[in-house]
Amino acid sequence: xxQLQESGPGLVKPSETLSLTxxxxxxxxxxxxxxxxxxxxxxxxxxxxxxxIYYSGSTYYNPSLGSRxxxxxxxxxxxxxxxVSSVTAADTAVYYCARQRGYSYGWIDYWGQGTLVTVSS
Amino acid sequence: xxxxxxxxATLSLSPGERATLSCRASQSVSRYLAWYQFKPGQAPxxxxxxxxxxxxxIPARFTGSGSGTDFTxxxxxxxxxxxAVYYCQQRSSLLTFGGGTKVEIK
Numbered sequence: 001x002x003q004l005q006e007s008g009p010g011l012v013k014p015s016e017t018l019s020l021t022x023x024x025x026x027x028x029x030x031x032x033x034x035x036x037x038x039x040x041x042x043x044x045x046x047x048x049x050x051x052x053i054y055y056s057g058s059t060y061y062n063p064s065l066g067s068r069x070x071x072x073x074x075x076x077x078x079x080x081x082x083x084v085s086s087v088t089a090a091d092t093a094v095y096y097c098a099r100q101r102g103y104s105y106g107w108i109d110y111w112g113q114g115t116l117v118t119v120s121s
Numbered sequence: 122x123x124x125x126x127x128x129x130a131t132l133s134l135s136p137g138e139r140a141t142l143s144c145r146a147s148q149s150v151s152r153y154l155a156w157y158q159f160k161p162g163q164a165p166x167x168x169x170x171x172x173x174x175x176x177x178x179i180p181a182r183f184t185g186s187g188s189g190t191d192f193t194x195x196x197x198x199x200x201x202x203x204x205a206v207y208y209c210q211q212r213s214s215l216l217t218f219g220g221g222t223k224v225e226i227k
Binding site for chain 1: 122
């Protein structure tokens with residue numbers, strides 16, 4: 001059974017860069033037809049799809065987040081990562097990594113448990 | 122952006138009862154709709170995709186229906202492990218999620 005695990009700092013200062021890594025186990029990140037993505041949920045608010053990446057490096061982002069977001073993949077480590085620059089309190093959220101199948105906007109068939117990132121000085 | 126509106130926000134039911142959850146889209150999403158189950162401390166789980174297809178390992182008591190703008194998730198005979206928060210999600214245009222329905226024990 002595929003497993004995804006988020007890791008990274010739980011506290012980030014305003015204006016700095018949030019960095020998270022997702023480790024994939026019991027499955028290969030280079031499997032065809034799967035995209036590796038990030039979703040977040042601010043406390044008490046709804047879920048927001050951030051974007052995803054294919055193992056080849058092709059990326060797809062939610063336009064609402066502008067150019068502050070970047071997703072990268074490290075196939076040698078079976079990991080992918082998320083960076084959000086110039087963070088504010090509005091970026092405080094539970095961040096989930098996930099696998100999407102079939103398409104860049106495909107269904108999310110596996111999720112990590114999520115990790116809370118708080119933006120505060 | 123396609124907005125998904127879920128109702129009710131909270132559903133209070135007893136084990137064994139039927140749960141009926143609604144998801145309405147602001148414009149047609151054809152059948153590009155999924156349902157997910159969220160439980161505290163656990164990885165969320167895909168239940169239904171393409172409006173009515175059960176994901177691998179999902180019990181038959183979970184049924185999805187609908188197309189266009191109106192969708193329903195029905196849970197026939199609630200089990201103790203079914204009390205959770207359920208979200209719908211569309212992929213017709215980018216990916217957006219509904220606000221969720223909490224199914225709680227009455």
